[in-house]
Amino acid sequence: xxxLFLLTGISLTAQPGQGNGNGANRGFGMYMQNNIKPxxxxxxxxxxxxxxxxxxxxxxxxxxxxxxxxSNMQGTVTPENRDNMRNAHFSAFKPRLDKITDAHPDLKKKxxxxxxxxxxxxxxxxxxxxxxxxxxxxxxxxxxxxxxITDPAFILMWDPDKNYGKGGMRHPHMRNxxxxxxxxxxxxxxxxxxxxxxxxxxxxxxxPAVETVVVKVTGVKNKAVKADIYNAxxxxxxxxxxxxxxxxxxxxxxxxHDWENGFYTVKVAFGDRHMTxxxxxxx
Numbered sequence: 561x562x563x564l565f566l567l568t569g570i571s572l573t574a575q576p577g578q579g580n581g582n583g584a585n586r587g588f589g590m591y592m593q594n595n596i597k598p599x600x601x602x603x604x605x606x607x608x609x610x611x612x613x614x615x616x617x618x619x620x621x622x623x624x625x626x627x628x629x630x631s632n633m634q635g636t637v638t639p640e641n642r643d644n645m646r647n648a649h650f651s652a653f654k655p656r657l658d659k660i661t662d663a664h665p666d667l668k669k670k671x672x673x674x675x676x677x678x679x680x681x682x683x684x685x686x687x688x689x690x691x692x693x694x695x696x697x698x699x700x701x702x703x704x705x706x707x708x709i710t711d712p713a714f715i716l717m718w719d720p721d722k723n724y725g726k727g728g729m730r731h732p733h734m735r736n737x738x739x740x741x742x743x744x745x746x747x748x749x750x751x752x753x754x755x756x757x758x759x760x761x762x763x764x765x766x767x768p769a770v771e772t773v774v775v776k777v778t779g780v781k782n783k784a785v786k787a788d789i790y791n792a793x794x795x796x797x798x799x800x801x802x803x804x805x806x807x808x809x810x811x812x813x814x815x816x817h818d819w820e821n822g823f824y825t826v827k828v829a830f831g832d833r834h835m836t837x838x839x840x841x842x843x
Contacts, residue, residue, distance in 0.1 A: 591689065763778070786828070819841050
């Protein structure tokens, strides 16, 4: 039987069956829908109405650049590194986002004050639900928002249809952390035995780079790899990697915001092979 509790004025739905994965997911999802998402939608609307046309255009450009980087990296990042890579992307674009929010000091101050208070309450409620369901709160989507929810740059980038808008984080074909029956890789036409091996190569995106550049190296699985970036004078400006590659592809997101405009060269060595590719920084 599902019980409904009120904690300091906020509805908190307890799901039946402690330790039940589906019940916990539904509980966190309902809390996101009923408590967190409406407030985020309200704050998002306030900011979008306050931004100038130029600021809205810059925000759209940032989002397009971020999406392009994510699309280019698809299939190259291990699950355990996805959160780190997302945080790296957010950090890379944050100076541009801060420039937008800093232009509205009163609104920024009000947002931080209001969201700090709400964050405290939401965190308490989510932790209570976590104990009730015997599930780690940090593993659920709504709790993952708490680390950045008080940052105005976050609300500018928040997408209600993508960023935990429905509360869950599992793949639609996953059930309780396991792949659903009949939805395996072979059914999806992804038989790993038939998958072509990635050929050695370098891919750099976007070109030219403004804030962030993504470097992807393929065909290096089980090889000792050394990858670095050099400027036009031949000076090493960034060490990307030095070690054995356990994956067929390695990907790095590099913040070039403070780099001088000009051409740079990515140099990769593995085994007896050497690869190079140039890219341009043009801010």
